[in-house]
Amino acid sequence: MISIIQFSLFYIKNAMICHKIFLFFCLKPSFQIEKKHTCKISDKMKLTRHKFVRRLLNYYRHNFGINPPFVILIDGTFAFESLQWQIQIDEQLKSYLETNQIVCSTTLCAIKETELLGKIGHGAMLILKQYQIVKCDHYPCISADKCFQNLVVKHSTNKYFIASQVS
Numbered sequence: 001m002i003s004i005i006q007f008s009l010f011y012i013k014n015a016m017i018c019h020k021i022f023l024f025f026c027l028k029p030s031f032q033i034e035k036k037h038t039c040k041i042s043d044k045m046k047l048t049r050h051k052f053v054r055r056l057l058n059y060y061r062h063n064f065g066i067n068p069p070f071v072i073l074i075d076g077t078f079a080f081e082s083l084q085w086q087i088q089i090d091e092q093l094k095s096y097l098e099t100n101q102i103v104c105s106t107t108l109c110a111i112k113e114t115e116l117l118g119k120i121g122h123g124a125m126l127i128l129k130q131y132q133i134v135k136c137d138h139y140p141c142i143s144a145d146k147c148f149q150n151l152v153v154k155h156s157t158n159k160y161f162i163a164s165q166v167s
Contacts, residue, residue: 050098053096053097053098054098057097057098064159066159068099068101068102069101069102069103070097070099070101070102070103070161071102071103071105071158071159071160071161072093072102072103072104072105072160072161072162072163073105073106073107073110073134073148073151073160073161073162073163074089074104074105074106074110074128074131074163075106075110075144075145075148075162075163075164075165076110076111076113076114076117076121076124076125076128076144077124077164077165078163078164078165079114079123079124079125079127079128080114080121080123080124080165081165082127083123083124083127089104089127089163090102090104093163103132104131104132105131105132105133105134106128106131106132106133106134107133107134107135107136107144107147107148107151108133108135108136108138108141109136109138109141109142109143109144109146109147110128110144110147110148111125111128111129111133112141113141113143113144114128134151136150136151138150144164145164148160148162148164
């Protein structure tokens with residue numbers, strides 16, 4: 001099964017989400033379908049993917065003023081999937097976005113959501129705790145999706161990437 005990561009970039013204007021883009025990429029350049037067969041992403045596909053990402057980032061840079069450092073809000077499902085595939089999130093995001101100026105962050109609601117999973121989400125919780133925590137004022141904690149959405153609407157001057165797992 002191919003795992004896909006979803007990035008969403010929200011642009012806020014007058015407390016409404018005006019633009020939303022999705023950037024998809026496979027977690028690993030080679031993954032196993034079965035024990036005997038291995039699929040590899042070709043160099044042409046990598047080049048096409050990087051051209052597409054570069055084109056989208058240039059569009060949003062020129063039209064909406066989204067410049068590095070990019071602030072990326074990381075969800076517990078994204079951290080869990082990266083733990084399963086043994087991927088360094090920082091390094092992969094830097095190579096995917098083609099810049100060293102990224103800030104990985106999360107919220108307390110996302111950390112609490114992974115804590116509620118118990119033993120299954122313990123590794124993802126440890127990954128999330130090492131990132132910068134963006135303050136959210138939710139008590140009691142709500143789901144990470146709703147928290148990220150409220151955060152994007154509340155801080156309309158900031159522009160975020162949201163990293164979450166697509167099912």
